[in-house]
Amino acid sequence: MTATTAIDVTGARTTEAADVITGARERIDALDDRIIGLIQERMAVSAVIQEARINSGGRRVNLSREMEVLTHYSEALGKPGTSLAMTLLELCRGRI
Structure with missing residues (x-):
């Protein structure tokens, strides 16, 4: 270049x-x-x-576990971490 x-x-x-x-x-x-x-x-x-x-x-989804994941990402990355975790959860289990 x-x-x-x-x-x-x-x-x-x-x-x-x-x-x-x-x-x-x-x-x-x-x-x-x-x-x-x-x-x-x-x-x-x-x-x-x-x-x-x-x-x-x-059941396919364990909501209490998903809440743990959301909390983990939120605590580590703030509000955008919650959005990121939601996207990861959707990719990994599909929409509920």
Whole structure:
């Protein structure tokens, strides 16, 4: 990527800043790939739990456990953590 192109793509005003931004974006992209992999792993583990619960005559969803998860994310990340936890729960068990 040329210096001008890097500046244009990053919105930076200097080549040095564009280099920092480009490197940081690469790290974010790698982190996002890891996060997606962890979410997919969480979904698979959740499916195992749901199957075991249903096969034992229980319900697919354990609301008290979901409240624990919501509280954990909220305490760690604040209000956006609650939204994130809700999205994770929906991905892992579907809408209820």
